[in-house]
Amino acid sequence: MKPPFSAVVTGQSLITHDVRNVQDDRFSEVVRFLQQGDVVFTNFESTILGRHGGWPTKGKYFGYSKAEVLDALKAIGFNAIALANNHAFDLGPAGVLSTLEEVEKRDFLYAGIGSDETDAARLGRRRMGNREVALLAVDAGPGPANMYAEDRTAFRPPRPGVNRLRALRKFGVTAGYFQNLAMLASELQSSDLERANYAQPEDPPAVAEGSEIDFYGTTFAQAPTCSRLIEIDPESAATHLAAIKQAAKRDDFVIAYLHHHHWEPSWQEVPLWVQSFARMCVDAGAGLFVSHGAPVLQAVEIYNGAPIFYGLGNFIFHTDPDENEWSPPEVWQSIVAACSYNAAGNLGVIELLPVVIGGEEQLSGPSVNNRLMPVPATGDVANHILKELAARSQAFGVEVTISQSRGRITPENRLRRKAPALK
Structure with missing residues (x-):
């Protein structure tokens, strides 16, 4: 019998400001919700400008952070972060090396970038709560070939970069x-x-x-x-699935993470190839699958006893004020999900806290500069977030119950409707 275990997952964290001085009792409620987890996980959607330096590798949508934002994530309660994403290479190989160095100093469970391809593909592993936890993090692009890590050959030096799912x-x-x-x-x-x-x-x-x-x-x-x-390259997928299987054989609790920007025309629709890969990861032994990329909340599925969060949108989203494409309210609304596993290792309850970055009062405002941190959604806004999630998840056989501005998913309440067929 395994001891009870919990994992809390959030939307991605594009964080460029140190938010440790944010004084808001509402945000404190979010922090308390996070800190109930043995694992508290997000995607660090940035790169660190540190002692290795770096240079801009793109024009628009370029960004970086200082190492103090990692301290802020730690103070909030995060202890596990994915690093595989489109911003991880914004400062080039030097930024990858600085990020690795600063993340390692703070004892995060992390995965997704490395000094070469072998290093980037390695699963992170830490003792968390009463379980050994392994983390696989991959990015499926689209991105230039030179952002992805590469091993040394007889004619080429190694390249620091991102762990790639081709x-x-x-x-x-x-x-x-x-x-x-x-x-x-x-x-x-x-x-x-x-x-x-x-x-x-x-x-x-x-x-x-x-x-x-x-x-x-x-x-x-x-x-x-x-x-x-x-199309996913079968050889690339097989490499990552083999790593999951190996960790699962050790009885690790495996988190599989995917970042991608191959969005559907409707951002909240789940691409069929993502559903296929997520299920492959669970079949290989992952106990939890999380994906980010599209900046909106997508459906939840329970597959073979494992929760699949197809898209958790944004948790922290410090954008450039000149980027005006992020005005839809859905971009600033998400959930925080607390997944509990019982002593038998089986999924118990998933508690859902709906959140709004900057608060509901900011949703109708034109400025994004004051939208620093998420706070709990209330009333009609909370019910709207949860009902939209429930409607999308219903197609995957999942029922979300709503009470007092919170949501809940239990495996025994799954609908008998089949999830969409894979093509």
Whole structure:
């Protein structure tokens, strides 16, 4: 018999301000909710400017943090963080090395970046509560090839970077469009040198002859309808799943984490490829699956006794005020979920605390500068967050009960409806 165990998970933390001096009794309630967990987990959606220095690797959406924000996360109650995300490489390899150094100093359970590919793929492992906890963190892009960690070869030095789950984006087009694209590509790509110049820093993608074309780095495939296709590389997935299996054999409690930006047109819709990968992780032995990327709350599923949080949106979201695309209220609303496991190691209850970054009074305001920390949602706003979550999770066979501005999920209350079929 295993001792009782609890894991609290939140939305991602894009934190650039030290928030330890925030004086708000409402935020204190969130902190108390967090600190009930043996594991308190978030995604650190940034990179540290430290002693290794660094330089900007992108234009818009570039950002970094000082090491003091890690102290702030620690003070709030976080003891486990994922580091695999699109901002982890904003300062290049030097930022990765500084982040590793500063996170290690503070004794976080962490995973997702490394000094090379082997190091980045390694699961973090710590004794937390009465369990050994292992953490796998991967990023599926889209991102440039040079943000991902790479091992040393005879002709290449190692590259610090992000732990990659290889995912290929393709566009399916009908036969007429495909033929037109093929003719246009033939006209434009008059020489191998021209294509090679525009491939940098990416290598040309492999394509199936006759049914796919590489159009300056974008793969188009013949398909019955026009659509976007996301495919996980089986070899890449197998490597990560094998690591989960190995940790599960040691009887570790395994948390599997995925970050990606392959969002659906409706941000709150769960991509089928994500559902497929999440279930693979649980089948391999993960006791908890968490994903971030889309800045909104997505559905919850209970699969083979393990909770799957397909998208927890934002917990801390310190954005550039010039970025005006984050105005929808859904971006600033999320939940904090406390998952309890009983002495038999089985999932018991999931308690849900709805939160609003900056408070409900900020939702209708134009400024994002004052939206520093989440506070509990109340009344109609809390009920709206929970009812929306309940409606989306219902399609996955999960029932969310709502009472007094809180939510609850119990395995025995699962609906008998089947989750959407995988394609």
